[in-house]
Amino acid sequence: MHSSFASAMPRIxxxxxxKDHRALKxxxxxxxxxxxxxxxxxxxxYLTSAGGYxxxxSEATPEPTDRGQSSNG
Structure with missing residues (x-):
């Protein structure tokens, strides 16, 4: 039986x-x-070393581009 915490975790x-699968196994x-x-x-x-936590x-989202300007000048 799964705990309520485990079932609430997102899955990927x-x-x-x-080669990687065999090594991990x-x-x-x-x-x-x-x-x-x-x-x-x-x-x-990885998340700790890369500062992900x-x-x-706002830091993870790229700056919006100005879509209103025409590229034709």
């Missing part, structure tokens, strides 16, 4: 090349951990 699907077997735990840890490490919507 990713595609891995064969072997690591998960070696460490007796689920594959999803390894991927979750990797994402958290400190971003706000």
């Amino acid at each position: 699907t990713i595609a891995l090349n064969e 072997l690591l998960s077997l070696r460490d007796s951990r689920r594959l999803s735990e390894l991927i979750d840890d990797a994402i958290k490490i 400190g971003l706000s919507i």
